[in-house]
Amino acid sequence: GESVGLHLPTLSVQEGDNSIINCAYSNSASDYFIWYKQESGKGPQFIIDIRSNMDKRQGQRVTVLLNKTVKHLSLQIAATQPGDSAVYFCAENMAGTYKYIFGTGTRLKVLA
Amino acid sequence: DAGVTQSPTHLIKTRGQQVTLRCSPKSGHDTVSWYQQALGQGPQFIFQYYEEEERQRGNFPDRFSGHQFPNYSSELNVNALLLGDSALFLCASSFGGNTIYFGEGSWLTVV
Numbered sequence: 304g305e306s307v308g309l310h311l312p313t314l315s316v317q318e319g320d321n322s323i324i325n326c327a328y329s330n331s332a333s334d335y336f337i338w339y340k341q342e343s344g345k346g347p348q349f350i351i352d353i354r355s356n357m358d359k360r361q362g363q364r365v366t367v368l369l370n371k372t373v374k375h376l377s378l379q380i381a382a383t384q385p386g387d388s389a390v391y392f393c394a395e396n397m398a399g400t401y402k403y404i405f406g407t408g409t410r411l412k413v414l415a
Numbered sequence: 416d417a418g419v420t421q422s423p424t425h426l427i428k429t430r431g432q433q434v435t436l437r438c439s440p441k442s443g444h445d446t447v448s449w450y451q452q453a454l455g456q457g458p459q460f461i462f463q464y465y466e467e468e469e470r471q472r473g474n475f476p477d478r479f480s481g482h483q484f485p486n487y488s489s490e491l492n493v494n495a496l497l498l499g500d501s502a503l504f505l506c507a508s509s510f511g512g513n514t515i516y517f518g519e520g521s522w523l524t525v526v
Contacts, residue, residue, distance in 0.1 A: 311455060337514065346419075346505055346517035347458065392457050401448070401471040403515060405457030 311390060313410045322380040326393035326406045331374060333395035337403070338367060338378045341390045350378070350391075380411075388413045417442060419508050419518035427524045428496050436491045436521045440508030446470075447489040448515055449481060450505040458505055464489050465511075493523075501525045 316322045328336065334355040339347035353360045353367045353376075360367050366379040376393050390410050394403040420439045428434050440447050446465045450458035460473035464483035483489045487508075493500060501524050507515035 339517075346519045349514065349516055352514060394457075401446075401463045401465075402460035402473055403448075403458075404460070408457050 311408045311410045313412060315412045315414055316383050317414050318383060318385060320383055322378075322383045322387070322411060324378045324380075324391050324409045324411065326376040326378075326409075328374050328376055328393065328395045328406065329404060330395060330397055331371075333397045333404075335396040335398070336367070336369060336376055337394045337396075338365075338376075339392045339394060339405075340387075341392060341408075343389075347392060383411075383413050385413045385415065387411060419444075419506055419516055421504075421506050421518040421521050423521055424519065425522045425524075427526060429526055430496055430498060432496050433492065433494045434496060434523060436493075436504050436506075436523075437488070438490070438506030438508075438518060439488045440506075441516055444508035444510050444516075445487050446509045446511060447483055447487065448507045448509070449489070449491045450507065450517075451475075452503040452505055452520070454502075461491070496525045498525050 337352045338350040340350050341347045351362045351365050351367050353369050364381045368377045390408045392408045393406045396403050419441050422437045448463040449461040452458040461475050462472040463470045467483045478494045480492045503520045503522055505517050505520045507517045509515045
């Protein structure tokens with residue numbers, strides 16, 4: 304199928320290692336953030352979210368860190384598996400607006 | 416529990432033609448947003464519909480229009496298609512203005 308991430312930055316990690324995907328967001332007034340995973344030929348899939356009153360949030364094998372001082376968001380994936388291979392996007396939303404602004408995306412490749 | 420469903424999944428149109436894409440939101444959701452995703456880029460917000468009205472619009476020309484029906488489903492219409500309109504069109508639904516969940520998208524190719 305078609306791919307939406309032909310020329311994206313790529314992060315290659317060994318299976319079983321931890322992955323860290325970074326995102327610089329654009330608007331200091333944004334107060335809600337989501338990480339999405341997009342597999343080839345599919346729509347973005349919700350992974351985890353965080354509000355600006357938090358610095359860290361954990362899910363199953365995933366952790367999101369938020370640094371509002373430098374407008375930086377990261378997604379940590381523990382014990383990366385082949386099924387984690389995909390393009391990952393961060394998205395930001397500003398209170399009072401309804402649109403999400405997406406980052407450029409990072410392709411994660413898991414090496415066996 | 417069905418997620419967000421979109422149709423058609425793939426279509427090919429000729430420059431100057433018009434296209435209609437359809438979306439059914441996730442059960443329990445009342446708000447539909449549309450995004451365009453070009454190859455190698457993140458999704459770009461087109462507009463959001465709530466209570467059958469366009470609530471917010473992104474930086475897209477008037478050729479892009481939409482509609483929301485009483486059952487919360489939605490259509491995206493694009494008139495006078497250009498080659499540059501070729502993209503993956505994504506529908507996302509939410510309850511109110513909260514977390515949005517995407518469908519699998521409609522791949523549009525304009526030739």
